[in-house]
Amino acid sequence: MNNRRNVLILGIAVLIIVLVYYRDDLIVFFKQSAEISPTTNSLDVVLPGELSAVARYNVPGGEGVLRFILAVDNSGFITNVMTEDVLNPNASNEKLVKFSEGLLLTIKGKKLSDLKEVDRVGTSSLTTKAFNSALTELKAKL
Amino acid sequence: MKEFSFSGLGTIWRITLDSLELKDDAKKAILYFVKEFEASFSRFLPNSETNSFKKSLAGKYKISKEFAFLLSEANSLRTLTKCVYDPAVGGLLEMAGYDDKYRMKPLSNIKEFILPKWTVDGDIISIDGPIAFDLGGIGKGYCIDQVSNILRSFDYKYFLVDAGGDMFATAKEGGAPWRVAIEYPGKPDLAAGVINLKNQGLAVSDSFRRRWGKWHHLLNPQLKRPIEAVVGVVAVADNAFKADCMTSALFFSNDTQYATIARFYNASYLVFNSDGKTNVSSNWKGELF
Numbered sequence: 001m002n003n004r005r006n007v008l009i010l011g012i013a014v015l016i017i018v019l020v021y022y023r024d025d026l027i028v029f030f031k032q033s034a035e036i037s038p039t040t041n042s043l044d045v046v047l048p049g050e051l052s053a054v055a056r057y058n059v060p061g062g063e064g065v066l067r068f069i070l071a072v073d074n075s076g077f078i079t080n081v082m083t084e085d086v087l088n089p090n091a092s093n094e095k096l097v098k099f100s101e102g103l104l105l106t107i108k109g110k111k112l113s114d115l116k117e118v119d120r121v122g123t124s125s126l127t128t129k130a131f132n133s134a135l136t137e138l139k140a141k142l
Numbered sequence: 143m144k145e146f147s148f149s150g151l152g153t154i155w156r157i158t159l160d161s162l163e164l165k166d167d168a169k170k171a172i173l174y175f176v177k178e179f180e181a182s183f184s185r186f187l188p189n190s191e192t193n194s195f196k197k198s199l200a201g202k203y204k205i206s207k208e209f210a211f212l213l214s215e216a217n218s219l220r221t222l223t224k225c226v227y228d229p230a231v232g233g234l235l236e237m238a239g240y241d242d243k244y245r246m247k248p249l250s251n252i253k254e255f256i257l258p259k260w261t262v263d264g265d266i267i268s269i270d271g272p273i274a275f276d277l278g279g280i281g282k283g284y285c286i287d288q289v290s291n292i293l294r295s296f297d298y299k300y301f302l303v304d305a306g307g308d309m310f311a312t313a314k315e316g317g318a319p320w321r322v323a324i325e326y327p328g329k330p331d332l333a334a335g336v337i338n339l340k341n342q343g344l345a346v347s348d349s350f351r352r353r354w355g356k357w358h359h360l361l362n363p364q365l366k367r368p369i370e371a372v373v374g375v376v377a378v379a380d381n382a383f384k385a386d387c388m389t390s391a392l393f394f395s396n397d398t399q400y401a402t403i404a405r406f407y408n409a410s411y412l413v414f415n416s417d418g419k420t421n422v423s424s425n426w427k428g429e430l431f
């Protein structure tokens with residue numbers, strides 16, 4: 001898992017560097033490729049607005065192959081990142097995470113009372129007395 | 143540390159100064175500004191400027207410079223969210239029961255609501271008929287920043303302005319940041335994380351607190367129903383206004399739009415989804431638990 005994650009991070013870093021360095025060329029490329037009809041059966045075809053790269057890595061017992069797909073808008077900014085397990089394209093894999101600009105995590109939380117040296121707590125605003133009274137009255141009628 | 147606390151915009155404000163005490167003239171200036179701002183822009187006050195077009199005919203009207211600024215910024219937010227955020231949603235909120243009398247019961251014909259059209263050009267607003275504005279998604283952040291400006295005008299340099307959980311913080315005297323815990327949406331005894339604020343604004347919003355039956359205060363004006371895919375959002379930006387705008391944008395958009403919106407406001411963010419997963423922006427600097 002760590003090996004695959006490292007490959008994932010490295011692949012994305014390489015693609016980002018390529019995008020930033022060749023940004024102007026890419027804008028021209030995307031404009032020219034607007035007429036191309038996309039196909040989805042070949043690993044070598046890039047859909048308009050997408051870039052992909054394939055990375056191979058060694059794992060115990062064999063080889064893994066990951067395809068990184070970046071969706072890029074007209075300005076050259078990455079709007080979505082996906083990964084595909086090339087050797088098992090139809091298999092669902094919980095470890096391959098789709099994320100648009102950052103990460104998708106499960107946050108468990110920690111008790112506020114256990115935190116030390118906190119100056120403030122950021123919260124959504126508490127409701128007013130009027131709101132609370134009306135809600136209490138509404139619940140009483142139900 | 144010294145703290146000055148008061149009520150305003152329907153919440154409790156806490157202004158904390160690092161080492162100094164707030165003088166009476168500064169307190170008066172702050173109280174006056176917040177009171178005037180609420181009088182001008184509260185949806186719950188019948189004579190506010192935001193309510194002044196509820197019975198108006200279609201046409202062009204002159205508005206205050208402050209209202210013009212807020213509507214101009216709201217228009218940017220409307221564009222960024224592809225019109226899912228729209229401050230003209232005030233009428234829908236009233237039909238849903240969140241009105242100045244707190245009816246707390248949706249009208250049976252709520253699906254008939256039609257979102258009014260409006261544009262703003264300088265200090266002239268154009269409307270297509272009666273319209274009720276709600277600046278709840280951006281007004282408090284703006285007000286926090288103006289209070290911060292008042293503090294600076296009185297030469298206070300090290301402070302934290304907290305308006306019911308949304309805030310702006312300078313550095314502490316000595317340069318250290320303010321350490322702020324972030325409440326886990328819907329779980330008031332838990333913290334989702336902690337962040338250090340230094341010359342930054344923080345905004346937090348969720349759909350749990352202002353909820354009545356199946357409804358809450360964040361409504362999709364196109365679908366005429368509450369937003370349910372997202373349950374809580376947090377944003378950090380250069381000031382409280384941008385952070386407030388960012389949290390509104392996050393509720394009224396989807397994950398394919400977050401990057402563009404975050405670049406516009408130069409913000410970092412958390413989005414708590416109803417499925418239990420949280421989107422964390424790549425530039426989020428806080429600690430998460």
